[in-house]
Amino acid sequence: MKKIQQYFIHIKKLLNLTFFRVLFFFVIGIVLFGTMYNNVKPEKLDISPLTVAEKTIRSPGTVEDKESTEKKRQEALDQVQDVYTLKKEYSSNQVDLISSIFDSAIEVNNEIKAAIKKKNEETSTDNDNDTGEQIEVTEPSIDEEVTILKSKLTEQLTKDLSGQVFIALVHASNEELSIAKDLTVTAINNVMSKRISADDVENAKKNLEEELKFAPLNSDLKNASIELGRYAVIQNEFYDPTATEELRKQAADNVESVKILQGQIIIEEGKLIRQEEYRQLELVGLLDTEKSFKPLIGLIILITIILSAVYYYFYQMKTEPEKRQANLLMFGIIFILTLAILKITSMLQIFNYSGIGYLFPAAMGGMLVKILIDEKLAIHTSIILAVCGSVLFNEGVSGTLNFSVGIYILFSGLAGILFLSEQNQRSKILQAGSLAAIVNLFTIWTLMFLPNGQFTGLEYGYHILTAIFSGIGSAVLTMGLLPLFEASFGILSTMKLIELSNPNHPLLRKILMEAPGTYHHSVMVANLADAACEAIGANGLLARVGCYYHDIGKTRRPNFFIENQMHGENPHDRLPCDKSANIIISHVIDGVEILKKYHMPKEIIHIAEQHHGTTLLKFFYHKALQNGENVKEEDYRYPGPKAQTKESAVIGIADSVEAAVRSLRQPTPETIESLVRDIIADRLQDGQLNECDLTLKEIETVAHSFCETLKGIFHSRIEYPEIKKKVVQI
Known part of the structure; x- marks a missing residue:
């Protein structure tokens, strides 16, 4: 034991040099990397399309399937119909237009009658004053009346409407014109109150013609009304590009991204691997493992964070340099030893038994660090071990981290630290381990009940035994290793x-x-x-x-x-x-x-x-x-x-x-x-x-x-x- 103590004294002296301190942390980093790399390394699949899957393959992570998302988005866009806007004002405008034509015809009739009456009155006065002969006043000709009517209308109307329409209008009496006007306007309103697309204009005109076909009008005026109605019926539904684009955008935005979720089954055992499944395997990175450096980079970053936190803790520790180096060496040995036990426990996952990680004596490392070094560092150690445990026990779970085991290790480690009394520590170790076992049990039950899992009585019994084994085992290992550390580092222990x-x-x-x-x-x-x-x-x-x-x-x-x-x-x-x-x-x-x-x-x-x-x-x-x-x-x-x-x-x-x-x-x-x-x-x-x-x-x-x-x-x-x-x- 004295030789070991002398050996550690030499190492502590070397740790006073910056080079050897860096080397010490580098060694811990290599141990961490070697321990966890196999658990984060992507699984290599030697498969090809149109072959039968030898096992069920799940996605190692959540990845967006952009191709499927785009396909789904395009399907949604294709289902969006063009938006057509109904121009209600068109019906009103056309009604006003036809009404104005009938009103103009009535106005012409009234003007002609008024002119004839006035002429007759003037002629009668002249006859009485002169010879007393009766002079006959002639009415304007049809052509003249048509000309007068056309003068009241636009040039475009006179071109678009046939001459028979104007003749029929000037031949009709005001009463007939009023009836024709009402019937025509009503028919136009009835037809144009509905949507009329460019393709439906002719059908709408025919509907109007059918509505006026049995109107109580003479044939000439009826035909004129039909022509005027057909002329008035126009397209009132038009394509709205802005509204259509807005609707398409809304439909595209409503399409959720297609994702291959972490743990999702891509192909089941015994099923044929089609091109689509093969594409998904490639998408989640299970086929391109040779070029995948992301897990390696992520693990290096994680280790860097862990080592930086430990280095900072010892850097700001306000103790003598000799004691600081002794504590650093002691922490390194405890951490590596605990990590080795954690790795050995993780190898038991080959038995495919759930909850194998609960066997790990999670409170041991924290209790040793608290007794030999410091409580604050012990808490840090428990957090680090929880992270490492969540990586090492990731077999059979979706993703890289097993959060259940990580939480268990964290709670168990903190329980051991908190229940370990400052005074008479050795006599309290077994008590702290027993209390940690109780915390382990409640933690396991929490992790079992939260997802509403279904377990057998045998599984409940197994988890109770693992909780007790972990807590008591932590205490036993702590009491067994404590004298070795005390003797090796010359620590004045209670014993x-x-x-x-x-x-x-x-x-x-x-x-x-x-x-x-x-x-x-x-x-x-x-x-x-x-x-x-x-x-x-x-x-x-x-x-x-x-x-x-x-x-x-x-x-x-x-x-x-x-x-x-x-x-x-x-x-x-x-x-x-x-x-x-x-x-x-x-x-x-x-x-x-x-x-x-x-x-x-x-x-x-x-x-x-x-x-x-x-x-x-x-x-x-x-x-x-x-x-x-x-x-x-x-x-x-x-x-x-x-x-x-x-x-x-x-x-x-x-x-x-x-x-x-x-x-x-x-x-x-x-x-x-x-x-x-x-x-x-x-x-x-x-x-x-x-x-x-x-x-x-x-x-x-x-x-x-x-x-x-x-x-x-x-x-x-x-x-x-x-x-x-x-x-x-x-």
Whole structure:
């Protein structure tokens, strides 16, 4: 295991170089590409027209069939009939025209009568004045009357109408003309109220002629009325190109595009592949796989997005470069391992059993990343695995992505992350896996019920088993792999801390045998620090184990520390203040050396190194000042560094508090609380907590925890009466 750890240390150093970082991401990209390419590569079909299909072929995607769409659109256009507009005003115009002809004839009759009457009156007057002879007034001739009538009409009418019409009109009386006018106008209205196309004009004229054939008119006037009616009947329905084009456009727009839908059966097994089916196969890209680079490009883009997101996460991670590279390497190994399990699970699709993807331990990767690295990265990991899973489990589904498996992996991974408690993680892994199994079950039921699918009891039982297997399997794999990662990367795990807390550990036995007072002091400090760290959300177990070893340096000179001076003799009474100070301060340096010699975890070493920070040895410093020595304050301060973590800060305060309270002769709750707050205030004023992330609220919580723990230890006891021993004689 040490060789593996050394190997990973070398890789972490290489990842500090940009070239090897890029190479690392390139390797992950190659793994992703190799894992998913076969699932996105277009299926190659070796078929030809007019052959029998060996299997049912479905469309891999949705594609518009432009040829069929255009054919359907043309059929719709062909069904559109030309639009003809009825000109209703034509009927009114023609009626007015014929009416004006009859009115003109009546007007001519009236004018002739008036002229004759006037002439007769003038002639009668002349006869009475002159000779008294009767002079006869002659009426105008037919030709003259016709000429007068034509003068009232347009030249075009006189040309278009026959002379018999004008003769008949001037021969008829006004009463006959009125009757003829009414009959003719009515017939024209009846005929032209209907649509009359260019081809129907002659039929319309005949209809009018039939309507006037039995009119109560003399033959000449009837014929004239018929001719006038035939002349008036014209085409009143005309082709409307604008309306026709608008109707065609509307018909074309109403035609929906013909699409070959994703998953649509193009040809069924055993059916003859006709030219139309062959054309559709070519259209959806199942025949031109040699030149299809789109799936390859799409997969490369997907991998680029995934790697860019991971790179950005580590780029903006605010941690030391060494830890960042360790986390990056650890993430890469976890991701590739999870991806390998995902790929192996996807290979089980050859059994053609639905829901095989639900067997994948989806919560494993997220839980490992959360425990070893970070919760935010764990969520990202679950999302990435869900995308990869939807690609890898696409066999037997229409399209490239199996959204059901993708959703299942996402929900299962998030459940494992959310249910995994921050504290005592290892003991909560199985619980988180069990809860994830319940979420898996509900997710599977959701995916089954939403499409209103029909399933047998056996299938329901199978899905229940897969949900439980996935959740519990995730927990088991996480617990099994966690120690390997912790050992390989030198991570101080819970199991390691429990192992270090064993009293039979060589260093703890060394403290117990060589410095029993220090051992007891360490246990007391551990109780204080553990409770306080748990209260503020820090690692209580780390604080407890760190306390066990924080004073290991005192084993070099145990008698120089008051808790180990059993006989009341103090060696410092015979030493100068500076010598005594050096001996006391050296226990920190000696402790670090001993811990490094025994290859203790760096977190334990840091606690031993930082628990005194740069505090001042006030007793010997003030004693030296009282002795009149020329001293420097820095000579009586611990070398530090100051506490860098919450655990180190709490342990440092607990160390001082325990020693101070133990020195009280009759500790009371009031004196204990006053002493605790004074020590914390002194640490704050001295700047010993400036480099750790303890907040004032957390410091208050720590103080309260110390007081409660110390009150439980130094509670008042009743005084038992002395029992006199009786001498028993035998």
